Amino acid sequence: MDPEAFIRLSIGSLGLRVPQSAINSGKLGIRAICSPCLCEIRLRGFPVQTMPVPFISSPEVSPDSHTVASSFYLAESDLEAMLAPRCIYSSHAYLEIAVFAGRKGAHCGVGNKRQQIGMFKLEVKPEWGEGKPVSLFSGWIGIGKNKQGNGKPGAELHLRVKLDPDPRYVFQFEDESRLSPQIVQLQGNTRQPILSCKFSEDRVAHGDPLCNFGSSSAENSDQENERRERKGWKFKVYDLSGSAVAAAFITTPFVPSTGSDCVGKSNPGAWMIVRPDPYGTESWQPWGRLEAWRERGIRDLICCRFHLLSEGYEGGGLLMSEVLINTEKGGEFIVDTDKHAKLTTNPVPSPQSSGDFSALSPVAGGFVMSCRVQGEGKCSKPLVQLAMRHVTCIEDAAIFMSLAAAVDLSISACRPFQRKLQKSSRHFL
Numbered sequence: 001m002d003p004e005a006f007i008r009l010s011i012g013s014l015g016l017r018v019p020q021s022a023i024n025s026g027k028l029g030i031r032a033i034c035s036p037c038l039c040e041i042r043l044r045g046f047p048v049q050t051m052p053v054p055f056i057s058s059p060e061v062s063p064d065s066h067t068v069a070s071s072f073y074l075a076e077s078d079l080e081a082m083l084a085p086r087c088i089y090s091s092h093a094y095l096e097i098a099v100f101a102g103r104k105g106a107h108c109g110v111g112n113k114r115q116q117i118g119m120f121k122l123e124v125k126p127e128w129g130e131g132k133p134v135s136l137f138s139g140w141i142g143i144g145k146n147k148q149g150n151g152k153p154g155a156e157l158h159l160r161v162k163l164d165p166d167p168r169y170v171f172q173f174e175d176e177s178r179l180s181p182q183i184v185q186l187q188g189n190t191r192q193p194i195l196s197c198k199f200s201e202d203r204v205a206h207g208d209p210l211c212n213f214g215s216s217s218a219e220n221s222d223q224e225n226e227r228r229e230r231k232g233w234k235f236k237v238y239d240l241s242g243s244a245v246a247a248a249f250i251t252t253p254f255v256p257s258t259g260s261d262c263v264g265k266s267n268p269g270a271w272m273i274v275r276p277d278p279y280g281t282e283s284w285q286p287w288g289r290l291e292a293w294r295e296r297g298i299r300d301l302i303c304c305r306f307h308l309l310s311e312g313y314e315g316g317g318l319l320m321s322e323v324l325i326n327t328e329k330g331g332e333f334i335v336d337t338d339k340h341a342k343l344t345t346n347p348v349p350s351p352q353s354s355g356d357f358s359a360l361s362p363v364a365g366g367f368v369m370s371c372r373v374q375g376e377g378k379c380s381k382p383l384v385q386l387a388m389r390h391v392t393c394i395e396d397a398a399i400f401m402s403l404a405a406a407v408d409l410s411i412s413a414c415r416p417f418q419r420k421l422q423k424s425s426r427h428f429l
Contacts, residue, residue, distance in 0.1 A: 003167035003388045007074040015063035015158035017056040042096040093124040118143025136161040167388040177405045230254040235405045237398040246398035248406040254413040261417045268293035271406040292410035300327040330374040333407045371404040
């Protein structure tokens with residue numbers, strides 16, 4: 001399998017220091033600095049990211065050089081678009097980091113009282129696409145027009161900007177997850193079949209090894225209960241020889257919350273993601289758990305929360321991702337260790353085996369997986385990207401495909417329940 005070229009642009013080690021004399025003199029246009037301040041990180045073609053910037057009070061102290069505050073992932077097409085000439089705006093694209101502070105008594109960066117302290121700009125260049133690790137900037141730099149009358153610097157920003165090659169494998173389901181599709185690898189205009197799938201929504205059959213992980217719900221539920229819960233869904237992934245190499249199945253049924261027709265956060269449905277046990281015949285080993293529920297508000301959203309099940313993390317496992325997906329437009333489920341670091345402060349365990357990405361820290365980590373799915377009632381053919389460093393064999397790709405299928409199927413599993421169903425729609429549930 002040949003990967004596609006991607007670039008990871010990471011910004012980290014953020015810190016701000018301002019001499020007290022500069023604050024007192026009012027040269028910055030503010031009378032106080034609140035900590036932390038905020039910065040807006042901008043790159044043409046990408047959403048603006050807002051991050052805190054710690055205030056460094058001691059001139060001898062520098063921020064942790066290993067922290068990652070923000071990352072952008074650029075495909076070759078993204079870099080080409082940023083470098084293409086533009087008629088109206090400046091032909092040059094920049095990475096921009098604007099730092100803001102609030103006036104005394106105000107919240108930093110909130111409302112109309114925030115004030116810009118300064119700006120850091122770094123031009124995007126064709127050399128970014130050479131596919132080599134490059135440190136673009138590291139250290140302190142003065143920002144804004146804030147020089148004091150005595151020639152000493154005013155506000156200074158500490159940051160580290162780094163480029164790293166981040167190749168990915170790109171896969172796509174050739175049809176909807178419910179239709180037992182093939183999975184192909186995309187390489188330019190080439191579509192190479194690598195896996196096949198089988199979806200079923202029957203109860204786990206007696207004698208199936210997956211029954212060891214099955215739901216504890218009673219098997220003699222009447223027809224009314226069947227209309228008020230979704231369970232028994234199973235998605236198996238096979239290699240080209242026909243061997244099952246990964247699976248996902250519902251362990252906690254998707255049922256409506258009390259007084260509601262929707263699956264709620266208080267009682268989410270859950271999937272178990274499993275892979276074959278290398279030490280047992282016809283047995284499976286837990287790998288991950290995906291929970292999903294519906295968030296009701298101005299917009300309906302599906303929340304997908306993924307835990308990695310690893311030794312040393314009993315119970316719920318290690319939280320790796322929590323993503324909201326628009327029920328109408330669809331969205332993207334992402335596993336990224338940079339975001340994982342913001343979700344939990346727990347230490348990460350050491351690697352266990354192939355397909356275990358839990359050992360990654362934000363230093364060596366970053367992007368792991370993305371899965372783009374469609375909204376309710378639309379033909380969804382999930383598009384999946386995997387970081388090359390997490391795929392050492394076809395079995396590794398298969399376990400991520402099982403997770404992607406569980407995310408996609410959760411969009412259907414979280415649909416509102418109806419108390420009275422039309423006969424024509426009962427087969428879909």
